[in-house]
Amino acid sequence: MTKKELDILKQNAEKLTNDNKLFLNKLKNKKPKNLDSLVHQLDYDFFKKFDCLDCANCCKTLGPKILNKDIERLSSFLKIKEIDFMDKYLKIDEDNDYVFKSMPCPFLDSDNYCLVYQHRPKACREYPHTSQRRFYQVLDQTLLNTETCPAVFEIVEKLKQKLKF
Ligand code: SF4
Ligand code: SF4
Numbered sequence: 001m002t003k004k005e006l007d008i009l010k011q012n013a014e015k016l017t018n019d020n021k022l023f024l025n026k027l028k029n030k031k032p033k034n035l036d037s038l039v040h041q042l043d044y045d046f047f048k049k050f051d052c053l054d055c056a057n058c059c060k061t062l063g064p065k066i067l068n069k070d071i072e073r074l075s076s077f078l079k080i081k082e083i084d085f086m087d088k089y090l091k092i093d094e095d096n097d098y099v100f101k102s103m104p105c106p107f108l109d110s111d112n113y114c115l116v117y118q119h120r121p122k123a124c125r126e127y128p129h130t131s132q133r134r135f136y137q138v139l140d141q142t143l144l145n146t147e148t149c150p151a152v153f154e155i156v157e158k159l160k161q162k163l164k165f
Helices: 003-015 019-031 035-048 056-062 068-078 084-091 122-126 135-145 150-162
Strands: 090-092 098-100
Touching: 003 019, 003 150, 019 135, 019 150, 035 135, 035 150, 068 084, 068 122, 084 090, 135 150
Parallel strands: none
Antiparallel strands: 090 098
């Protein structure tokens, strides 16, 4: 996706923020039994026709939370000491979590490939959460993710059509 298309996605998501907030709050309260299966099917349909290598907006704009296990795994893969890895790549954010010092991610290459893909942080593996179980637990993040991730934007729009409340 071009920068322009991603800007348009953000603008469209911002216009729908109130609607989406209302809808996702209703989902949180109702917790429909088929929610996970609906979302997983929509996730499958979206990624069947969309390649994240054409986007990488999450890797360019969102700072994943980096856990101690991620630090261990990444520094071991990069063959540097954990303390040096932390020094070189990480800072502590306002929530007291480790995040990358700067975005786009230092491990994103110019073709949108992740240079540490097999060893990437847990948060990167789980994003955008549309294939995980208990989707109702990530509805607050999902609202924010409509502005960043074209998959989440489309999945929420389709969910609104399917669950008419
Ligand atoms: S997960 Fe979403 S934001 Fe990240 S690259 Fe894929 S489509 Fe883009
Ligand atoms: S570690 Fe890889 S998957 Fe995670 S933000 Fe960086 S480039 Fe993206």
